[in-house]
Amino acid sequence: xxxxxxxxxxxxxxxxxxxxxxxxxxxxxxxxxxxxxxxxxxxxxxxxxxxxxxxxxxxxxxxxxxxxxxxxxxxxxxxxxxxxxxxxxxxxxxxxxxxxxxxxxxxxxxxxxxxxxxxxxxxxxxxxxxxxxxxxxxxxxxxxxxxxxxxxxxxxxxxxxxxxxxxxxxxxxxxxxxxxxxxxxxxxxxxxxxxxxxxxxxxxxxxxxxxxxxxxxxxxxxxxxxxxxxxxxxxxxxxxxxxxxxxxxxxxxxxxxxxxxxxxxxxxxxxxxxxxxxxxxxxxxxxxxxxxxxxxxxxxxxxxxxxxxxxxxxxxxxxxxxxxxxxxxxxxxxxxxxxxxxxxxxxxxxxxxxxxxxxxxxxxxxxxxxxxxxxxxxxxxxxxxxxxxxxxxxxxxxxxxxxxxxxxxxxxxxxxxxxxxxxxxxxxxxxxxxxxxxxxxxxxx
Numbered sequence: 001x002x003x004x005x006x007x008x009x010x011x012x013x014x015x016x017x018x019x020x021x022x023x024x025x026x027x028x029x030x031x032x033x034x035x036x037x038x039x040x041x042x043x044x045x046x047x048x049x050x051x052x053x054x055x056x057x058x059x060x061x062x063x064x065x066x067x068x069x070x071x072x073x074x075x076x077x078x079x080x081x082x083x084x085x086x087x088x089x090x091x092x093x094x095x096x097x098x099x100x101x102x103x104x105x106x107x108x109x110x111x112x113x114x115x116x117x118x119x120x121x122x123x124x125x126x127x128x129x130x131x132x133x134x135x136x137x138x139x140x141x142x143x144x145x146x147x148x149x150x151x152x153x154x155x156x157x158x159x160x161x162x163x164x165x166x167x168x169x170x171x172x173x174x175x176x177x178x179x180x181x182x183x184x185x186x187x188x189x190x191x192x193x194x195x196x197x198x199x200x201x202x203x204x205x206x207x208x209x210x211x212x213x214x215x216x217x218x219x220x221x222x223x224x225x226x227x228x229x230x231x232x233x234x235x236x237x238x239x240x241x242x243x244x245x246x247x248x249x250x251x252x253x254x255x256x257x258x259x260x261x262x263x264x265x266x267x268x269x270x271x272x273x274x275x276x277x278x279x280x281x282x283x284x285x286x287x288x289x290x291x292x293x294x295x296x297x298x299x300x301x302x303x304x305x306x307x308x309x310x311x312x313x314x315x316x317x318x319x320x321x322x323x324x325x326x327x328x329x330x331x332x333x334x335x336x337x338x339x340x341x342x343x344x345x346x347x348x349x350x351x352x353x354x355x356x357x358x359x360x361x362x363x364x365x366x367x368x369x370x371x372x373x374x375x376x377x378x379x380x381x382x383x384x385x386x387x388x389x390x391x392x393x394x395x396x397x398x399x400x401x402x403x404x405x406x407x408x409x410x411x412x413x414x415x416x417x418x419x420x421x422x423x424x425x426x427x428x429x430x431x432x433x434x435x436x437x438x439x440x441x442x443x444x445x
Contacts, residue, residue, distance in 0.1 A: 023147070044102075052141060061092065065089065069081075172247075178255065182293050205243060206236045210232075218232055245285050259298050343355075
C-alpha cells in the first residue's frame with residue numbers, strides 16, 4: 001500500500017497479495033524523514049513511532065519530593081532545602097509541559113508526512129472513508145496502527161479466518177534471503193511473529209507446552225509440588241519465546257548456518273544424556289541472532305557438485321586386434337610414426353629454427369636442400385639505414401678489412417629469404433679502387 005518510488009531498491013514481494021513494503025520497512029524510512037525534519041524534541045516522535053505508543057508525560061513528571069530533615073537541621077535549613085526541591089519540581093514541570101505542547105504540535109507534522117509521502121492513493125481513499133479520519137490526521141500513532149491493520153487485511157483476508165491464515169503463511173515463509181544480514185532478517189521475522197501472536201494471543205501455546213519434553217522433564221516426585229508448579233508456570237510463559245527462537249533458527253540461511261543446526265541436532269540425539277545436557281537449542285531470538293553473527297559462514301554451494309571425469313586406463317573392450325593388448329597396439333602405432341629430423345643437419349631432437357649449423361652450413365650441404373626456401377626467417381631489428389651502413393666499406397680500408405667485412409656480411413645474410421644485390425667497390429691494399437664489382441648479398445630490412 002506504500003508508493004513504489006520513494007526508495008530506489010524495491011524488495012521482492014513475499015506474497016502476490018502483500019504490499020511492496022512491509023510496515024516495519026517503511027517505518028525505518030519514516031524515522032529517517034523525522035530525523036531530517038529538524039523537529040524540536042524529535043526524540044519523542046522517534047520513540048513513539050518505534051514503539052507505536054504515545055509518550056507518557058505524567059510518568060516523566062514523577063512525584064514531588066519532600067525533604068526529610070535530620071536531627072541537627074535547623075528550621076531555616078529545612079525550609080531552604082524544601083524550597084530548593086520545590087523549585088526543581090516546578091522547573092521540571094515547566095520543561096515537561098513544553099515538551100508535551102511541542103509533542104502535540106509534532107503529531108500533526110508527522111501525520112502529514114505519512115499521508116503525503118508514505119501512502120498510496122488507494123490507502124488514502126480507504127483511510128478517508130473511516131469515520132474517525134479527522135482524528136487520524138491529528139494522531140500519528142493511531143494513523144500508523146490503522147495503516148498496519150489495512151496492510152494485513154485485503155479483499156481476500158477481510159474474513160478474520162482468512163486474515164489469520166494469511167498471517168500464518170507470512171510467518172512460516174519468512175526465511176532469510178541469500179545475502180540478507182542477520183539484523184535485517186531479524187526485523188522482518190519479529191514483525192511477522194508479532195502480527196501472528198497479536199491475533200492468537202500470547203497464551204496460545206500453553207496447551208502445547210504441556211506436551212513438550214522440557215515440561216515433562218520438570219516433573220520430579222521427590223521435589224516440592226509448589227516448586228514444580230512454579231517451574232511449570234514459568235515454562236509455559238517462556239515457551240512462546242522459545243518457539244520464536246526455534247522458528248528464527250530454523251528459517252535461517254542454510255547455505256551459511258547449516259553446521260550450527262547439525263551440531264544442535266546431533267547433541268540432542270544423545271539420549272543417554274539428561275535432557276538439560278543435550279538441549280543446546282537457543283531459547284530467545286537475541287541468543288540466535290548473536291550466535292549467527294559470530295558464526296563462521298559455511299559457504300556451502302547449492303546442489304551437488306559433479307566430479308571431474310578421470311582418464312581411465314585402456315580396457316580389453318577397446319578396439320584392438322585379437323591377441324594384442326591396447327598398450328601394445330598403442331606402442332606399435334607410436335613406433336610406426338616416422339622420426340622427425342632437422343632439415344639442416346639431419347639430427348633428431350630439434351627443428352631447423354634451433355639448429356646450431358643453420359647459419360654456417362651452405363644450402364647444398366643441408367640434409368634436405370629442398371626445404372631451404374621453406375625455412376622460417378629470423379626477423380632482424382636492424383633499420384634500413386643501419387643495414388646500408390654496415391654493408392658499405394670505406395675507401396681507406398685495407399683489403400684484409402674488406403675481405404673480413406665481406407665474410408661477416410655474407411655470414412649474417414645466409415638463410416634470409418628476401419635478398420637484394422648490392423655492389424661494393426673492392427679496394428686493394430694501397431687504397432685504390434679496382435674496376436671490378438662484386439655482388440654482396442645483404443638484408444634489406
